[in-house]
Amino acid sequence: MTRTEYDGTLTVLMDTWQGHRLNSPNDVVVKSDDSIWFTDPIFGILGYYEGYRATPEVGQYIYRLDGETGEASVVADDVLGPNGLCFAPDESLLYVVESRGVPHRKILAYDVTANGRELRNKRVVIDAGPGGTPDGMRCDIDGNLWCGWGMGTEELDGVIVFAPDGTPIGRIALPERCANVCFGGLHRNRLFMAASQSLYALYVNTQGVQGG
Secondary structure, three states, X not given: OEEEOOOOOXXXXXXXXXXXXXXXXXXXXXXXXOOEEEEOOOHHHOOOOOOOOXXXXXXXXXXXXXXXXOOEEEEEOOOOOEEEEEEOOXXXXXXXXXXXXXXXXXXXXXXXXXXXXXXXXXXXXXXXXOOOOOOOEEEEOOOOEEEEEOOOOOXXXXXXXXXXXXXXXXXXXXXXXXXXXXXXXXXXXXXXXXXXXXXXXXXXXXXXXXXX
């Protein structure tokens, strides 16, 4: 986990856990208290496509990195292939994609404790169903989830939008799978979509959560 400084240099924030090398940090979100939360699945060390082949030295955890002290902690160790993650607008919930869920991939939700440092009450919010492939995601100010989706199939590739209760309410069709999304622009009303080989952008009738 690194930070790119304004002059282009890299600052390593975390590369080991209890003396063991991290797997392949995948997705990250910064909370309003400046803590950094990220997932660390093994996708990047399974072969030479995303990274380089290596033997996992730690579990597939979700970490919290304190913004003031730099102290790291494991906030979840019970997700099968943790992937994309984001906070609800009031930061009372953390959503996480479970990319190796059985029998289907899922989007999970955890309650964030009052101190903002721990997770409780894991549950399934969205079952992606056969062939469903959620990846990176972000919340808008109304709590809707905008999820990158697809695996090279026309009927799935793009972005799927879910209401807070998990009901699908919209879809942006793309000609290739979408791996991640974020809101940007002056008013956070432009959705940027990182796809397999392209970057797409679309103005939408909402705003992304501040910082997301």
